Amino acid sequence: xxxxxxxxxxxxxxxxxxxxxxxxxxxxxxxxxxxxxxxxxxxxxxxxxxxxxxxxxxxxxxxxxxxxxxxxxxxxxxxxxxxxxxxxxxxxxxxxxxxxxxxxxxxxxxxxxxxxxxxxxxxxxxxxxxxxxxxxxxxx
Amino acid sequence: xxxxxxxxxxxxxxxxxxxxxxxxxxxxxxxxxxxxxxxxxxxxxxxxxxxxxxxxxxxxxxxxxxxxxxxxxxxxxxxxxxxxxxxxxxxxxxxxxxxxxxxxxxxxxxxxxxxxxxxxxxxxxxxxxxxxxxxxxxxxxxxxxxxxxxxxxxxxxxxxxxxxxxxxxxxxxxxxxxxxxxxxxxxxxxxxxxxxxxxxxxxxxxxxxxxxxxxxxxxxxxxxxxxxxxxxxxxxxxxxxxxxxxxxxxxxxxxxxxxxxxxxxxxxxxxxxxxxxxxxxxxxxxxxxxxxxxxxxxxxxxxxxxxxxxxxxxxxxxxxxxxxxxxxxxxxxxxxxxxxxxxxxxxxxxxxxxxxxxxxxxxxxxxxxxxxxxxxxxxxxxxxxxxxxxxxxxxxxxxxxxxx
Ligand SMILES: Cc1ncc(COP(=O)(O)O)c(C=O)c1O
Numbered sequence: 346x347x348x349x350x351x352x353x354x355x356x357x358x359x360x361x362x363x364x365x366x367x368x369x370x371x372x373x374x375x376x377x378x379x380x381x382x383x384x385x386x387x388x389x390x391x392x393x394x395x396x397x398x399x400x401x402x403x404x405x406x407x408x409x410x411x412x413x414x415x416x417x418x419x420x421x422x423x424x425x426x427x428x429x430x431x432x433x434x435x436x437x438x439x440x441x442x443x444x445x446x447x448x449x450x451x452x453x454x455x456x457x458x459x460x461x462x463x464x465x466x467x468x469x470x471x472x473x474x475x476x477x478x479x480x481x482x483x484x485x
Numbered sequence: 486x487x488x489x490x491x492x493x494x495x496x497x498x499x500x501x502x503x504x505x506x507x508x509x510x511x512x513x514x515x516x517x518x519x520x521x522x523x524x525x526x527x528x529x530x531x532x533x534x535x536x537x538x539x540x541x542x543x544x545x546x547x548x549x550x551x552x553x554x555x556x557x558x559x560x561x562x563x564x565x566x567x568x569x570x571x572x573x574x575x576x577x578x579x580x581x582x583x584x585x586x587x588x589x590x591x592x593x594x595x596x597x598x599x600x601x602x603x604x605x606x607x608x609x610x611x612x613x614x615x616x617x618x619x620x621x622x623x624x625x626x627x628x629x630x631x632x633x634x635x636x637x638x639x640x641x642x643x644x645x646x647x648x649x650x651x652x653x654x655x656x657x658x659x660x661x662x663x664x665x666x667x668x669x670x671x672x673x674x675x676x677x678x679x680x681x682x683x684x685x686x687x688x689x690x691x692x693x694x695x696x697x698x699x700x701x702x703x704x705x706x707x708x709x710x711x712x713x714x715x716x717x718x719x720x721x722x723x724x725x726x727x728x729x730x731x732x733x734x735x736x737x738x739x740x741x742x743x744x745x746x747x748x749x750x751x752x753x754x755x756x757x758x759x760x761x762x763x764x765x766x767x768x769x770x771x772x773x774x775x776x777x778x779x780x781x782x783x784x785x786x787x788x789x790x791x792x793x794x795x796x797x798x799x800x801x802x803x804x805x806x807x808x809x810x811x812x813x814x815x816x817x818x819x820x821x822x823x824x825x826x827x828x829x830x831x832x833x834x835x836x837x838x839x840x841x842x843x844x845x846x847x848x849x850x851x852x853x854x855x856x857x858x859x860x861x862x863x864x865x866x867x868x869x870x871x872x873x874x875x876x877x878x879x880x881x882x883x884x885x886x887x888x889x
Contacts, residue, residue: 346885350834354827354885363887385826385842386856408856410824411886463830 352459353466354411361415366422367404374404380417380476382468387413389473391420398429405473412469416457420473423451429481436478443470487777487785493866495773497521506837506871511656511684511815511844511862513706516770520709523769524762534758536735550761553768554751560771561682561701562692563718570724570751571759574715575683576606578702579650581717581754582679583610585727586700587648593619596645600625600633600662601852602655605845607681611650620647629853630808631660635670642674649678653685657844657860658807659790659815661685668697677723683707687864688786688813690779693718705763710770714763717754724750731756782865786814789863793872800876801883806858814863817844820879823886825859831885835878837871 374392381388389407393400403425405417420439424432438450443457457470468475493499495517498507507515533543535550554566563569572578587597597611601624615622623641625633633651649671654661668678677699682691687708693701700723705714719727729736729747733756738746747753793816797803802821820828825841832839842857843850850857861875 346831346881347834350831350885353830359886359888383847386847386850387824387826388856410826412827414824463833466826466830469826 349459349462353463355456355459357419357453357456358411358415361418361422362411365405365414365418367425368406368418369404370406371402371404374402376480378476378480380407380473382409382413382472384468385410387469387472389413389417391417391473391477395429400424400427400429400432409472410469412457412460412466413472416470417473419453419457420477422453424477432477433481436474436481439474440471440478443467487781487865489785489866489868493868495519496866499866502836504836506867506874508861508863508867508871508875509838509840510864510867511707511860512840513712514687514709514864515866516711517709517773519773520711520766520769524711524766527762527765535761546761549768550764553764553771556768556771557716558718560691560775561686561716561718562694564694564721567751568718568721568724570717570719570754571764572702572715572717572754573713573760574704574706575681575702576610576704576715578700578715578717579607579679579681580610581730582648582700582702582719582727583614585730585754586719586723587611587614588618588730589726589728591615591618591620591647594645595620595647596623596643597621597647598623598625598638598641598649600651601627602631602657602660602846602849603650603652604656604681604683605847606683607650607652607679608848611648624848625651627660627852630811631655631658632808632811633662633667635663635666638667639670642671642676644674646674646676649676650681651678652681652683653689654813654815655807655846655849656684656815657846657849657858658817659684659812659862660807661811661813664698665696668699672697684813684815687774688779688782699723705767705770708770709773711760711763711766714760714767716767719750721750727754729753729756733757735759777865785865786863789867789869789872790814790816792869793861793863793875796872796876797879800879806853806855816861817858818860819855819858820882823882825857827886828859828879828882831882832875832878835874837875837878839875 371392376393378391387409392404394402441448442450442454460466460470496515531542531545533546535547554569679700680698682703686703701718706712736753736756806817829841840860
């Protein structure tokens, strides 16, 4: 295996792919966001409950590659229980980190910067984050 | 016997990338030097616009351009060069038939039949024209191995059926359709058939007259030719029933501000300056391909597919999508627990090009209840040793993804 591959499929990503955080269908959630990539067919539902400006609960379910699944799992892990303001800051920090712009961000964000070396795989790292970001923009 | 080791030497991409293992031939094939040279020769020695110039190089360009029409006709067994329309590719050819042939005659309540395995290019043009005319698009079901049911087809035909459009070979899993039988059944009720030959034309001996196909379409870039050039073959009676849909120069007889009259087919479907270099490149590609016996090509690719299939069975969690038999040089598969894109990325990092996704057949994926597959597709320059190398990497995937 090449070094670039090892960087992409490092333990953080493989671990979250195998044991994703908050991987559960919650059809009764207050808000359901679909993250769908028509090019590869990856599709996740994000189940959100926002109460008084707090992201009280968030789960996800669906199908995707190791990168998109792990990146969604990391999203759940970091955003659950945060205020909408904090969520926005974390989303911005995630995009910066993935783009390789050094940022004071949670350590496990950095794993996804390796996707940059693989043409066509950046979208996998940002799929759910992009959709969540769109939603946040639409409500503020 | 085909000599793939020698054939490789005709393709400069393998000289530039000695480690490249190219298993994405269903998407597009690599180009032999003779095709590249033919295009360069055109631009270097006789670049001119066709059909208009009276000077030497314009005459030569026109002559070469028109000569390829005859070459294509010969290559697919068409009665005449007049049956050959140049388009930009399979997609453009199908859209032309949908708008020009069906557009003129389709009425509310009429039906067009396609199969469940069609490429989006052989689905959406029919869907759009049906919608515009209030007609119905009917879909021939297939089973999980990709077989269509001729009995079902037979009973679903009626006076309202205006066309059947079917792929010769599925680009997704390589299934070969019984087009000869389909055409026979359709013709008993005078229904024309369009055959999408995008995936068959490089590997099979095609004789449109013998098949009695009404329309046969393909792209140059899947048979070693350049991109942006494709062919529509149509029977003369159908060409005569078709109206031009793109208007402009090079397709007219007489023009005034009040009215214009058009050339006859095929010229009336080739408005504007066409892809002259593409046509010349396609001619060179057909010459290149014609030096090999199609029977040998078919036999070699069958052997390669069977070999690859037997080796792939060694991979933990492997399952084939489609049928072991009745298939051309395409293998579609899934590996339990590993997403197709992860497989393609890992192979790609080792210079092995395969494709992952829905292969422009989203309704087929929905039917198979798969979000996507990994697809290996072979050509005459592929080797068993390349298959071995891919297997070697794939055996490591499980360890990488799940730990040794
Ligand atoms: C069966 C089939 N039909 C149609 C097409 C579309 O061909 P093109 O993109 O060259 O127009 C393809 C190519 O992907 C194909 O495999």
